[in-house]
Amino acid sequence: MKKFTLDKASLHTQKRDLSKIAKSNAQLQIQIDPELKAFIPPLKPDELSQLEQNILEEGVRDPLIIWDTSEGSSYLIDGHNRYGIIQKHKLDFKVERKNFPDKEAVKDWMINLQLGRRNLTKEQSGYLRGLQYNREKKKASDTLLKGANAPFPQNEGAGETAQILASQHKVSRATIERDALFAKGLESIGSQYPDKKTSILSGELKIKKSDIQAIGQGKKSVDDIVGTQNLETNQQSNTVQTQFIASSDSQYTEAQIKKIDVAKSKLDMAITQLLKAGLDKKTIRSIFSEELKNK
Template sequence: MAKDFMSGIRKTTSQLPFSPFSEVERIKKQITILEELRQFITPLTNEEYSVLESNILNQGCKDPLTVWETTRKTVFPDDTEERAYVLIDGHNRYTICQKYDLDFKIVLLSFKDIEEVKDYMIDFQLGRRNLNPEQMSFFRGLRYNREKVGKGKYDREEGGMDISKHLAEEYKVSQRTIKNDGNFAKGIAKFIPRLQQEVLSGTTALSRTHIQELGKRDDIAQGTLTTLERIEPAESSVVPTVDELSIRKKEIARLAVNLSSKTDYSLLLEKVKELKNFI
């Protein structure tokens, strides 16, 4: 009888309908983090991370993590068509939940390739309200550099439009600022990932102008700088023209007239420091 009973249990279990809950739990155990996408995540200061950790421990992880559902072959060349789940938003929350074995929710999104994912992540970060001046400049620069070379338009067609002019109008800054942002993003890419995050946290002594100059240099490869000490300019560094100085002065005057937030004030101070380096 015991044998018949167990046989009946197995038969009944095999006929149970598919459980979405079980599928979600399986996916959460297979989440992958790509180093290639880390630069598109806004870094937190130690204080901000501590506050987030405390909130999650006290209230749970309320906001779902965003996951790209794709195949391993799409993410890792020469791999299989097996499903892959790549984390694209919620890295800090995921780390905290893993550390304390806490549950979390997920949202699955589909993209045709990793370039489209990067564009999505840049747009998502630019839509945040709490970006510091360095982060805002960096993500604007990333978008400018990517659109300038025609990569991953993320459903945007520029139709021959001047990208810097288009973005300047969208973000209400000058075209010069957008182009400087592009060099700033290139400059940050020269550092190793850990130092990139430090620069974006806004706690380093390096000026934005210096990082922009690093972005213009071809003698420094991406991801090779292991120190945040000032790098002496190359012999061929270009000296700003009178016209460029005039543009910088006008931009400072515009910022001073339109001050409306702490972020505007921080940006104004940064622009004044940059101008002093050129005089």
């Protein structure tokens, strides 16, 4: 069998070409679309740290995937975590370019790509399946409404979509339908508290799945669930603050510190009641700000 070898000149040419590609990629104006980035499951701090260590030891092995739009823009659609590390350390990288008719097609591709990965948590898998179901259901509904004057059979179409996705992902139809509510609830949380949605998907913030599904059904509001989480965090913070006051400032007596604790508890209860009454947080802040001004 004939062996093929590269002489020094050929190797030099290859290295020079790779260097040109790396330089070209480094100069590429890659844009980040927050709406598209939201489709990427977040990494926990330790996972991100491990990814960074791997890249520094082995280099950027997989190419970043770019969507080239008809307007000439280049949007990152896969490799957001790697790209952050690349920018931080000014590393060389490769790109793979893809063309799509519109952003909706990009979203479908991103969801399918993420669902094919094995390192997803249960929350992430459920969210992506539910997101896929809600999007497919809407597309089917829109198509039928455009093409027929007859009323759209909502339950039939929804059931068929759920069954198709259930078979595709090897779960039950009921699981897909629950995932749909979970995804809808998470989207509602994300519209008000983007960081909370990210924390739920990463597993850092623990909220009952049934509560998030209740938001998706419209049975509970976002503030009913997430507002409670904020209050619990605030109460823990208040305890820490009180302990800090006690240890760092001798001008406060033990009796005064107890009064501070009681006052903070009453304040927490008042905020809870106002949230249950339907007031938003901005209005509540405004009320307390005015009260402080009048004191």
